[in-house]
Amino acid sequence: MPLDAIEKTAKNLVLTVQDYVLFAARAFTNLYRPPIYWPEFLIQSDIIGFGSLSIVILTGLSTGGVLALQSAATLSAFGATAVTGEFVSLTMIRELGPILTGIMVSGRNASSMASELGSMVVTEQIDAMRALGVDPMRKLVTPRIAATICMLFFLTIVSDACGIAGGGLVTVFMNHQNGTQYLDKAWEYLRYPDIIQGLVKPLFFGYILSSIGCFYGMRTTGGTQGVGRSTIQAVVWSSVLIIFVDFLLTQVLLTLFPPL
Amino acid sequence: MNETSVSAQHGPDPFARQLAVDAGPVVEFRHVSIAFDGPPVLTDISFSVAPGETRILLGPAGVGKSVLLKLVNGLLRPDQGSILLFGEEISHMPEQQLFPLRIRTGMVFQEGALFDSLSVRDNVAYQLIQEQVPGAEIDLRVRDALRFVELEETFSLFPSSLSGGMRRRVAIARAFIHQPELLLYDSPTGGLDPLTSTTIIELIVKERDVSHTPSIMVTHRIQDAFLLCNNRFDPQQGRMIPYPKGETDPSTTFLMLEDGRLIFDGTLHELVTSQDPFVREFLE
Numbered sequence: 271m272p273l274d275a276i277e278k279t280a281k282n283l284v285l286t287v288q289d290y291v292l293f294a295a296r297a298f299t300n301l302y303r304p305p306i307y308w309p310e311f312l313i314q315s316d317i318i319g320f321g322s323l324s325i326v327i328l329t330g331l332s333t334g335g336v337l338a339l340q341s342a343a344t345l346s347a348f349g350a351t352a353v354t355g356e357f358v359s360l361t362m363i364r365e366l367g368p369i370l371t372g373i374m375v376s377g378r379n380a381s382s383m384a385s386e387l388g389s390m391v392v393t394e395q396i397d398a399m400r401a402l403g404v405d406p407m408r409k410l411v412t413p414r415i416a417a418t419i420c421m422l423f424f425l426t427i428v429s430d431a432c433g434i435a436g437g438g439l440v441t442v443f444m445n446h447q448n449g450t451q452y453l454d455k456a457w458e459y460l461r462y463p464d465i466i467q468g469l470v471k472p473l474f475f476g477y478i479l480s481s482i483g484c485f486y487g488m489r490t491t492g493g494t495q496g497v498g499r500s501t502i503q504a505v506v507w508s509s510v511l512i513i514f515v516d517f518l519l520t521q522v523l524l525t526l527f528p529p530l
Numbered sequence: 531m532n533e534t535s536v537s538a539q540h541g542p543d544p545f546a547r548q549l550a551v552d553a554g555p556v557v558e559f560r561h562v563s564i565a566f567d568g569p570p571v572l573t574d575i576s577f578s579v580a581p582g583e584t585r586i587l588l589g590p591a592g593v594g595k596s597v598l599l600k601l602v603n604g605l606l607r608p609d610q611g612s613i614l615l616f617g618e619e620i621s622h623m624p625e626q627q628l629f630p631l632r633i634r635t636g637m638v639f640q641e642g643a644l645f646d647s648l649s650v651r652d653n654v655a656y657q658l659i660q661e662q663v664p665g666a667e668i669d670l671r672v673r674d675a676l677r678f679v680e681l682e683e684t685f686s687l688f689p690s691s692l693s694g695g696m697r698r699r700v701a702i703a704r705a706f707i708h709q710p711e712l713l714l715y716d717s718p719t720g721g722l723d724p725l726t727s728t729t730i731i732e733l734i735v736k737e738r739d740v741s742h743t744p745s746i747m748v749t750h751r752i753q754d755a756f757l758l759c760n761n762r763f764d765p766q767q768g769r770m771i772p773y774p775k776g777e778t779d780p781s782t783t784f785l786m787l788e789d790g791r792l793i794f795d796g797t798l799h800e801l802v803t804s805q806d807p808f809v810r811e812f813l814e
Contacts, residue, residue, distance in 0.1 A: 397605050398643035401714075402657050402704075403633035405625065 310413035319421035330432030338437035355455030358437035372475035380483030384504035387487025422476035463527030562611035589787035636705030642697035695726035713745035
């Protein structure tokens, strides 16, 4: 009996992965094929981009501040508090900016996509759309994916800037260090490969979180309880995958752009 | 009421109808079976819908009626057998190729399935908006369709502010607006009070008799089926009136499902005189 349960779970897992790969591939190819629903893209960009701005700013400011506090405490032991700016800017731009923005946007938008599309599935609105001759993949999924990729890119830049600003505020007002020195160091050690690393990642994270949110939404079954289940799965799997893909991407990008 | 203008809008002209008759059935099921993670839901289903014909699909709840309806326009795919819609085999047709065929059909879902984030106007005009029809023409056609279901005053409202019966009528207007060549009704009166149910059936009778659009209506309510069969729409009086005693609508016929199998296919007379124990039990 336990073996049967394991077999069933394993089969379900493989089937889900297979379905997701097919779904994600179809969503990706739709990005380049007409019809492209521009009004839906703009609406989703507003919901995802502008709607997530406040949480991204707060997260960026707090993370930058914490980094400055922690790094100053450690660096002071070596008499190297002057490089706090470098530490904060590199960490934010290369790693924490993209990943924290990805996870925050995932919590807000992957869940919203899964619940919205899930509700449409259980109330037969998706079937109605198909019956009216409109492809829900193109009308609902593709604009959400395109908007998330696009907006996450810009939100990451905002997060990076807020992180550096937050670190600067802590450096000046709490650590009582020189603000100009902080900004000089933050700028001086920054190289183009660092920026490329930080801006490539949100493109992947945006695709992952939106495709997973839409995937779980579109395969919702079991009424309102099913909608709740889809929402949880969307947030959990998109967050886990973002962290996992971040690890893989970092490996690849460090190989392509080795540190000096 | 504006039956004349609606009549002119709906359905093909007599010449086109004759062509359709020559072209064969609008829908044809050939030995269709389907199952979802368990025992078969439908087994070896074969029937057809001729041009101008209204087929009432009867059966108790959970017998696979809605599944059968979703197979008609390719929302579900059969495991076995073939389905012909407007003469084209759709069982294995890619989704993209199905969309043009679906545009030619109108479907009314069980709970209406209106898009809750859109107004009644945008719901009814959904297909027209996708086709980028000019706004003024959309408004005109939506008002015409809403007048047909006697809900013109709901033009700017949202589905959340409508009653269950009003939602069904808006869903009917949405299905009618594109002048479909086939109409599919999935339990259009399910969960409604008798008065509202009669209003919905009257709309279906009106569409049947004014436009002669072939249709399949799924229901488990035998009284609705008899109402549809025993009445006709009188354009002069602008309402549904009963056929003289002993007469029924010749274009309305019945199908009945039991345990996923088609156990009856025939006229009202054949239905009421059937000796099949399940049919007798269902009717009684």
